[in-house]
Amino acid sequence: MKVATSIVLGRQALPALAAQAVTNAMHKADITSANAVLLLLTSEFASNPQAAIKAAAKAAACTQVAGCSATGIFTEEDWVLDTPAAAAMVFGGDIKLELARHNHEQQPLLTIAAPSAMNSTWLDHHTRYGGISGDVTGQGPFSVWQNAKGDVTGHIEMFISGVNMATKAAHGLSLISTPKLVQASQQFDLQQLGRHKASSSLQKAWDSYRQTLEPLPPHLIMAVYADSAEEILQGNYQQTTIISCDEADGSITLAHSVPVGQYLSWALRDADSAQADMMLAANTLATELGNTPDFGLLFSCLGRGPYLYNGEDLDLKVVTKRFPNMPLLGFYGNGEIACINGQNKLLPYSTVLSLFSAL
Structure with missing residues (x-):
């Protein structure tokens, strides 16, 4: 499987953290260059992320680097809040992260946006899943990028090709x-x-x-x-x-x-209901997907995670226990996006889990 993740923490928001996260993930995936990279950076990078994005693109030997900054980020290995860090998911083999304009088969769109970029007309266009980058108030530093550069629209929309996928929101x-x-x-x-x-x-x-x-x-x-x-x-x-x-x-x-x-x-x-709902979502998605998932994306409200579970992210633990060693990437944001009853919704205090298996 040519998809893998890595998370690297540091004392300062240096481009080297992004480069190391990509390098580590490529080593796990056993590839020397990537088709694409999902790069997440903590908010310490938000005011000027371009150097870190460039470092990630150079390490991956590709120009398709997409992602955002957020208050907290995580992989299947660890989560981090209030510390400079970079997390990367690399894609190799037949799996690619592609721009929405190439979405001829109407695949669900991976969507990441700043709060200021949200509007109902745009949200209702195409089936979407993803999250809102920002702090707990929606006012802090945040930025989004694709094609290895910041995106002035404040939102990105892409799709992952070469996979089957299933998505579900857990309200908790x-x-x-x-x-x-x-x-x-x-x-x-x-x-x-x-x-x-x-x-x-x-x-x-x-x-x-x-x-x-x-x-x-x-x-x-x-x-x-x-x-x-x-x-x-x-x-x-x-x-x-x-x-x-x-x-x-x-x-x-x-x-x-x-x-x-x-x-x-x-x-x-409440925490008990949230954990139970997360387990139900993971089990339901496993059934819908029909195969063992090869990797996953998780978008979690900042009001959940360690803040809900007294210093532990039990949502993350539910997923990693249910799918051991599965590459997983995500961030804590200010709203989650999922399609419910045929309509895209911006959800509060929720998690949105997407699982993928290679074709």
Whole structure:
């Protein structure tokens, strides 16, 4: 198999880290030149990544170097946050990373973007998977590149040829209420859910779930919604965060509008549910792919990983345990992209796992 990864840490953001990551990965893949390289750099490189990109291209003896900077990056070997590092996945043999304009067979597009580059028209074009490069607020330093140079559009879209692939999002949520029909809403304000005002519905769901006097934690609660109750129960839903609750009129302001006629449930973000959902996603993808995967890409929210699991990335551990020694590359970002029910979605607090097997 001519795909491999490597991650190299250092004290400074030096181009040599990128060159060493590529060299190490090529040695593992037993190749002397690469068809393409996916290069991830930590945010210490973001203000001026070109020297590191050039060093990676020189080490790989190819000009197709694509990737981004991010707050944290990882491979199957290790993860890193708050330390200068470079991670690379090299492609050799019949497997290539190609520009979207050559995507004549309409393969799903690997998509990496800065928050400022996102728009719904572009997102809806072609089936996509990937992540948003950026810090936890979406305001920090980040950059994207392809063709071994920075991309001024703020996003890249490519496809991997010579493979079969399967992709799935893991939301990591535990439903704390049954799906109810949205009876009244106005723009971002959810007003009535089923027979109850929105805030009353949420409080009743929390009280029933916890059965204690523990106060409701709005920052851990998500609203999940879909066209039907069945879709929610199957995990095929969209999700959004709570902005505020208005006790006076009983409405809840959400980050995205949920129109009348949709079904909505309240859900809780917690580590146990996230780990279980990650395992389910990995097992489901293995079945869908039909073969043992040769490599994988994982896009994880910065709000998950070590920050969710008390200093460990148990999402990463689930994948590496399920697929031992499989080359894996990914980053912690500010949103994840996946196609759900035929529509591309920008997801919060999720992971998106893609597995690939050579044709």
